[in-house]
Amino acid sequence: MKNNILIIGGGPAGLEASAQLQRMGYNVILIEKDSVLGGHLAKWDRLFPDGVPADEVLSGLIHGTEGVKLFTETEIRAINRLEKSYNVRLTNGITVLSDAVLIASGFDLFNAVKKEEYGYGIYDRVITNADLEAYFKNGSDKRIDHPKRIGFVHCVGSRDEKSGCRSCSKVCCATAVKQAIEVKESFPDAEVFCFYMDLRLFGRHYEDLYLKAQKEYGVRFIRGRVAEVSENIDGSLVIKAEDTVASKPLKATMDLLVLMSGMRPSVSGKAVGDLLEMTVEEDGYFAVRSGIAAGQRSPLPGLFLAGAATGPKTLPETLADARAAAVEIDRYLTEIFPDARNYKQLVRERW
Amino acid sequence: MVDFGFGLVPSSRMNLDLFDKEKYEELAEIEPDVRICMACGSCTAVCTAGKYTRTSLREAIEDIKNAKPEKALEMLRACQLCGKCSMVCPRGINTRHLILSITKVYSAK
Ligand SMILES: Cc1cc2nc3c(=O)[nH]c(=O)nc-3n(C[C@H](O)[C@H](O)[C@H](O)COP(=O)(O)OP(=O)(O)OC[C@H]3O[C@@H](n4cnc5c(N)ncnc54)[C@H](O)[C@@H]3O)c2cc1C
Ligand code: SF4
Ligand code: SF4
Ligand code: SF4
Numbered sequence: 001m002k003n004n005i006l007i008i009g010g011g012p013a014g015l016e017a018s019a020q021l022q023r024m025g026y027n028v029i030l031i032e033k034d035s036v037l038g039g040h041l042a043k044w045d046r047l048f049p050d051g052v053p054a055d056e057v058l059s060g061l062i063h064g065t066e067g068v069k070l071f072t073e074t075e076i077r078a079i080n081r082l083e084k085s086y087n088v089r090l091t092n093g094i095t096v097l098s099d100a101v102l103i104a105s106g107f108d109l110f111n112a113v114k115k116e117e118y119g120y121g122i123y124d125r126v127i128t129n130a131d132l133e134a135y136f137k138n139g140s141d142k143r144i145d146h147p148k149r150i151g152f153v154h155c156v157g158s159r160d161e162k163s164g165c166r167s168c169s170k171v172c173c174a175t176a177v178k179q180a181i182e183v184k185e186s187f188p189d190a191e192v193f194c195f196y197m198d199l200r201l202f203g204r205h206y207e208d209l210y211l212k213a214q215k216e217y218g219v220r221f222i223r224g225r226v227a228e229v230s231e232n233i234d235g236s237l238v239i240k241a242e243d244t245v246a247s248k249p250l251k252a253t254m255d256l257l258v259l260m261s262g263m264r265p266s267v268s269g270k271a272v273g274d275l276l277e278m279t280v281e282e283d284g285y286f287a288v289r290s291g292i293a294a295g296q297r298s299p300l301p302g303l304f305l306a307g308a309a310t311g312p313k314t315l316p317e318t319l320a321d322a323r324a325a326a327v328e329i330d331r332y333l334t335e336i337f338p339d340a341r342n343y344k345q346l347v348r349e350r351w
Numbered sequence: 352m353v354d355f356g357f358g359l360v361p362s363s364r365m366n367l368d369l370f371d372k373e374k375y376e377e378l379a380e381i382e383p384d385v386r387i388c389m390a391c392g393s394c395t396a397v398c399t400a401g402k403y404t405r406t407s408l409r410e411a412i413e414d415i416k417n418a419k420p421e422k423a424l425e426m427l428r429a430c431q432l433c434g435k436c437s438m439v440c441p442r443g444i445n446t447r448h449l450i451l452s453i454t455k456v457y458s459a460k
Contacts, residue, residue, distance in 0.1 A: 117439070159389075161443040197391045227396035227439045242392030247410055249401050 002027045003333045003340050006088055006098035008076065008272055011039020012061060012315055013307025013322045014104035019064030020326035025343020026333070029096055030065065031074040033268055037062055039106050045136035047315060048178040049205035057315070075268065079275050084336060086302065099337060100302045100329045103286065104322065105269025107308040110157030110165070110261040118153065118259055123231040125254075128156075128261045129175050136182060147190055147255035150183050151239055152176040153226045154196040158262030167283050169262030170312035173200045176260050177213050183258075184217040192219045193252065195226045195241050203314060224250065229257060263312045276300065285311045296325040302336070304329055369418040374456060378415070382452040384444040388412045394436035394446055404429035408436055408446055411453060420457045427454060 003026050007014045010032030018030045036042055038061075044054040071092055078089040079101075088096045112120035112128050120126045125143050127135075135141040154176055158169040173196065180192045194213075199221065201210050213219040224241040231237055236253050243250045265284035273280065279287040279299060286305050289297040296304050306325035307318040333340065379385055392409050400406040406429045414423035427450050437446040 155441075160441040162441060197389065223392075224396065225391035225393045225441065227393040240396045242395035242407070242409065244390060244392040244395075244409065247395075247407065249396050249398065249407075 001340060002342055003099040003337055004029065004085075004097060005100045005102065005329060005333075006031070006086070006096055007102045007104060009039065009104035009106055009266075009269070009307070009309070010034075010037040010070070010072070011104060011106045011307060012041050012058075012318050013106065013309070013325075014039075014102070015061040015065055016319045016322035017102055017104060017306055017326050017329075018068045019061070020323055021329060022065065022068050024326065024330055025346070026330075028068045029071070029098070030068050031071045031076070031090060033073065033075045035073050037070075037072065040109075041315065043130060043137075044133050046178075046182070048174040049203065049209045051178075076272050076275065079272070081276075081300070081302075084302070099340075100304060100333055102304045102306060102325055102329065103269065103272060103298070103309050104306045104325075105266045105272060105309045107263040107312070108266050110163070110169075110264050112156055112259045112261050115156055115160075115163055115259070117228045118156065118226070118257070119229045119231065119237070120259055123229065123237060123257075124235055125237055126229065126257045126259065128259045129172065129179065130261065132179055132183075132258055144256060147183075147187060149191045149252070149254045150180075150187070150193070150256045150258065151226075151237075151252065151254040152180055152192070152194045152258045152260060153239075154194065154260050155225065156259040156261050157264070158260075159197065165262065165264065165283070168200060168312070169260075170200065171314055172260035172262055173198075174203065174206050174209065174314075176258075177201065177206075177209050177219070179258065180219045181209070181213050181217050184219065190255075192217070193254075194219060194221050195224060195239070196221060197223070197225050203316075222250070263308060266309065269309055276303065278303070283311065285309065296321065296328045302332065304332075365417040365419065367418060370416070371418065371420070374420070375415065378452060378456045381456075382449050384442070384449055385412060385415075385453075387442050388444065389442060391441060393439040393441060397435045397439050398430075399433050399435055400429040400431055406430055408450060411450075415453065415457070423453060424457055 005026050005028050007018050007030045018028045022028045038058045041058050075091045077091050086098045086101050157163045224244045226239050226241045229239050237257050240251050281287045289299050298305050304325050306322045395407040395409050398406050407426050411423040411426040432447050434447050
């Protein structure tokens, strides 16, 4: 018998882990609650740092999952631990006996409506990073009408005790710089501003992106958190911040304001975690087994974690995490089920 | 007096060697939140007094840490304790309380 592995979440982490485990010869079952695969990647247009089309990356990931048993619009109904495996009932009526489970439930985008002082959902020309990606993908949004001044607001729903999130979402500085360049390309006459507290451009090529935004696109970076936004009668927006480098309060009128909504733990992921009584940390993301080297193992036996389910990650980090989870799962199954007739075992016997 | 053609002005450089650690610890004792400001400037951005006077809690906190307590007091002199800054502080600091404590600790000779 081959081992069954259930993977929860068909975003980049779930897709990559499925592909790897399938290639190792396991029986992989992937469930996704939405009707399409790809998670958040399916919503993005071009990716930082190099502007690669998200569609391209996604079709590559989906292509790799050939042979995986895939159920979309499917979630977990019940799950309980047997001696060595998990007995899982799915919402499509199927029951799976799974020897390892990987939770790749990802993140939810912070709901910007909750940050009322920025006026998302109240003022017409306040949009989010996700809205701007959708605009680039579909080419229309009635809120975006030849803006002459565009402001990007960093840290929306992140690094903010008042919106219940102390941590940094990691990806939104790079997203802001990327999108600032892209709007400049779409509207070359526009003045573009980024309001930030710290620019966290840690990854390879990210600093180059920042340099490009300054040098080639003239994006202005102002060090100060946007404190509040109000609307003029003509629909333009007045923002208030402090330019903390100049040590002066500042106001500026914008035609379009783009909020960098951060990452929050996935609500549907949490529901699965609750069924298993999994521990979450103070930041709301799943806890990994203690120790800095235990990145993809949960505190429960046979239960693994990958991707943004354990905190904000970029796409390359997510994919690396998924591959690491595949290796951890393989190691675990080889130990617990030494006699299982997986691909590796068959190869060994043939030699 | 001989006129040398120039006057002496106090140095505008910050000298961290002059930082009064004891006094700062005295403040931090009653107001631990003074340590957690992340210098975002939200308080200064919305300050009702800041439009016409140089009023800035962010700068005041900075000034204290940079051994310029008189400047800090100056930065808060026009504060009306309206509390608007406490509504926006992303670190959830009780800013009014902090302002009162700074004034209390650093005004005392
Ligand atoms: C605005 C923004 C822009 C970004 N742009 C870039 C970029 O340009 N470059 C880059 O490197 N990174 C970027 N990222 C980061 C990237 O989106 C993430 O790294 C990636 O999406 C994480 O993948 P994931 O699979 O862990 O989670 P997700 O993409 O969130 O996928 C999780 C999947 O699991 C499903 N799911 C959740 N719970 C359940 C359940 N109970 N049952 C079944 N299915 C479930 C969800 O429906 C979803 O499909 C960006 C992030 C943001 C917020
Ligand atoms: S990545 Fe940048 S914008 Fe996002 S939370 Fe961190 S500091 Fe703020
Ligand atoms: S409490 Fe003082 S510092 Fe704060 S906003 Fe009001 S006047 Fe400004
Ligand atoms: S709003 Fe709070 S964290 Fe920001 S500068 Fe003022 S006191 Fe510091």
